[in-house]
Amino acid sequence: MMKNYKIAVLAGDGIGPEVMVQALKVLDVVSAKFNFSMQSTEALIGGAAIDATGVALPEATLDLCKSSDAILFGSVGGPKWTSLPPAQQPERASLLPLRKTFDLFCNLRPGQIYPAFAELSPLHPKISSQGMDILCVRELTGGIYFGEKGRTEDAAFDTQKYSVSEIERISRVAFEAATKRRNKVTSIDKANVLATSVLWREVVERVAKDYPQVQLEHMYIDNAAMQLIRAPQHFDVLLCDNLFGDILSDEIAAIAGSLGLLPSASLNGSNFGLYEPAGGTAPDIAGKGIANPIAQILSAALMLRYSFAEEAAARAIEQAVASTLEQGIVTRDINSASNYGTADVGAAVIAALNAIDTKRAS
Numbered sequence: 001m002m003k004n005y006k007i008a009v010l011a012g013d014g015i016g017p018e019v020m021v022q023a024l025k026v027l028d029v030v031s032a033k034f035n036f037s038m039q040s041t042e043a044l045i046g047g048a049a050i051d052a053t054g055v056a057l058p059e060a061t062l063d064l065c066k067s068s069d070a071i072l073f074g075s076v077g078g079p080k081w082t083s084l085p086p087a088q089q090p091e092r093a094s095l096l097p098l099r100k101t102f103d104l105f106c107n108l109r110p111g112q113i114y115p116a117f118a119e120l121s122p123l124h125p126k127i128s129s130q131g132m133d134i135l136c137v138r139e140l141t142g143g144i145y146f147g148e149k150g151r152t153e154d155a156a157f158d159t160q161k162y163s164v165s166e167i168e169r170i171s172r173v174a175f176e177a178a179t180k181r182r183n184k185v186t187s188i189d190k191a192n193v194l195a196t197s198v199l200w201r202e203v204v205e206r207v208a209k210d211y212p213q214v215q216l217e218h219m220y221i222d223n224a225a226m227q228l229i230r231a232p233q234h235f236d237v238l239l240c241d242n243l244f245g246d247i248l249s250d251e252i253a254a255i256a257g258s259l260g261l262l263p264s265a266s267l268n269g270s271n272f273g274l275y276e277p278a279g280g281t282a283p284d285i286a287g288k289g290i291a292n293p294i295a296q297i298l299s300a301a302l303m304l305r306y307s308f309a310e311e312a313a314a315r316a317i318e319q320a321v322a323s324t325l326e327q328g329i330v331t332r333d334i335n336s337a338s339n340y341g342t343a344d345v346g347a348a349v350i351a352a353l354n355a356i357d358t359k360r361a362s
């Protein structure tokens, strides 16, 4: 019997709906090609949900997510909602609760330099010879984003707290991933000043003992931000807390060429997951039809890989994306002289997908 996967589609705000359209078209094509079906249901989230219902994460949306096999997420937030009280703003009131509700503690952000356009990396020509292939493993449900916050008239605070079990489980993901890659983990912290980082280091060291084949190094966040630009090829798996992973993953995306290229998978150890571009709603380009849909399309590929074990279909999408980039069909974030828009890139990915020989791809 043909497999059928139920996905909750939460496009959100800004460029979210624009890039989501392209990802859904790609999923349509790939599912027909690889003989599975997708039942995708759209629901309101973020600012769009606030406008329509008054809340950023309506019950109906949460119910849909709970009855789905995976969530394909766009992005949320934007200038229209920044005057709301902070706790009601789209990012804090929809995305963070979703991550917490489903215990999506593990965020994977794979950053690669596509050989065909290494010259578009700001690090070219150095990067073209050395390349970059980094898996950022970011803790996603703890740390300063979820700690107690407070505000008085003339002061404010956020707290960062990490438990041993929170650090341990994300560390295991990083070490396991390293064993399937180049056997190296760089753990990012600020253990010279932060108590949480001291604990982070201790726990990571302990977990490392179970993976003797993996080389572990610790690096302070400030140095890591610098080393990433200086020598991205130095890194294999980057193990980060929530805040540091958020920051460094944007940097990895920029080194690869654009934030519009970087997908992510948010996982909880089961087959369920939430898949979203690493970037946000890009209000500066929203509504213009020029957003890069690749991060959303590659997030859909990660969904096929991690939630549905449709590895051949995931790889076919990745191959189609690489071929599109090789043909120079890119949006303006990658090549400022480009006349290609969101829909052109989506169509090129689909054309490349259609050209793939399914028998050889699977």
Ligand SMILES: NC(=O)C1=CN([C@@H]2O[C@H](COP(=O)(O)OP(=O)(O)OC[C@H]3O[C@@H](n4cnc5c(N)ncnc54)[C@H](O)[C@@H]3O)[C@@H](O)[C@H]2O)C=CC1
Pocket: 015, 019, 074, 075, 076, 077, 078, 079, 091, 095, 259, 260, 261, 276, 277, 278, 279, 280, 281, 282, 283, 284, 285, 290, 291, 292, 293, 295, 333
């Ligand atoms: N997961 C989510 O829903 C996220 C939401 N946000 C929200 O998005 C809004 C804007 O935040 P910013 O700090 O401006 O970050 P952003 O990631 O939306 O944009 C940063 C820069 O990258 C560019 N960019 C991002 N994605 C792109 C794409 N697919 N194609 C072409 N260019 C792209 C933008 O045009 C902008 O110049 C805020 O409300 C923020 O809170 C930010 C990050 C993640």
Ligand SMILES: CC(C)CC(=O)C(=O)O
Pocket: 091, 092, 095, 096, 145, 246, 278, 279
């Ligand atoms: C709401 C933010 C934490 C989203 C973000 O910037 C991210 O996950 O990269």
Ligand SMILES: [Mg+2]
Pocket: 246, 247, 250, 278, 279
């Ligand atoms: Mg971010």
